[in-house]
Amino acid sequence: MSAPDRRSRFPASQPRQGGRSGDAPLTIVERPATLVQVNARKGRQAELVAAIAKTLALALPDAGRTATAADMAALWLQPGSWLIEAPAGRRGELPGTLAQTLNGIAAVVDQSHGRCVIEISGAEARAVLARLCRLDLHERAFAAGDSAATLVGHVSCLIHRTGGEAPCFRLVVGSTFAEWLLHELTAAAASYGWRFTPAGEAAA
Structure with missing residues (x-):
């Protein structure tokens, strides 16, 4: 790595x-930091929330809130869209992991740079x-x-x-x-x- x-x-x-x-x-x-934006595809928000909870043990927050778990945070951006903040050391693997896990469920954009x-x-x-x-x-x-x-x-x-x-x-x-x-x-x-x-x- x-x-x-x-x-x-x-x-x-x-x-x-x-x-x-x-x-x-x-x-x-x-x-x-590693910063990854996830945007739920139409009708797939519930699946996105469940997938993030299973993969990262992180509960995506409601409007105007931030959720944290271990060394990560999720920030609400707009309906169906969140920004995942993780340590810089995860930049090499987290975007790819999320893209694979959320394939067909959400768009995944690496915002780290x-x-x-x-x-x-x-x-x-x-x-x-x-x-x-x-x-x-x-x-x-x-x-x-x-x-x-x-x-x-x-x-x-x-x-x-x-x-x-x-x-x-x-x-x-x-x-x-x-x-x-x-x-x-x-x-x-x-x-x-x-x-x-x-x-x-x-x-x-």
Whole structure:
């Protein structure tokens, strides 16, 4: 099996930091991932849900939600369509496995090179995103496991909130817009202080 692709989607793929320094700056991390979109064929959604549950032990979520199992997650995109997020090390086999398993049931599209995952965490993560996004990201309105498609700054993203004590959000963005999104995030975080770690430097 080939080594997982952990190449950064950022031209200057070195750790960076900026803004006001502090004990707990905002953390921005590029997370290498295998991303596979599955789209149910007409009348086959129930079969798709059952096949994913059997093959990956992952329950495809309802609208606006994310489901997790072990080291994978499934994000709802639209009726009959989900994005599967798995570790970068599965990029060599997961798309092919799903294409074979779901043959005739769903269209399977490997999005691993076309999209990337940026994680933003820390005490001020929600405050920073609030400067860029119209969604109400307070935990009462956008809890762990919630997801939505939205604009962050001027960039279209799929955002979902993960669990944990400190606020943590993952943004799935087109790879060609990743640097632009990072610029928007770091500008919004300048008053708090931030640290960015690209793929290759971060653990997968």
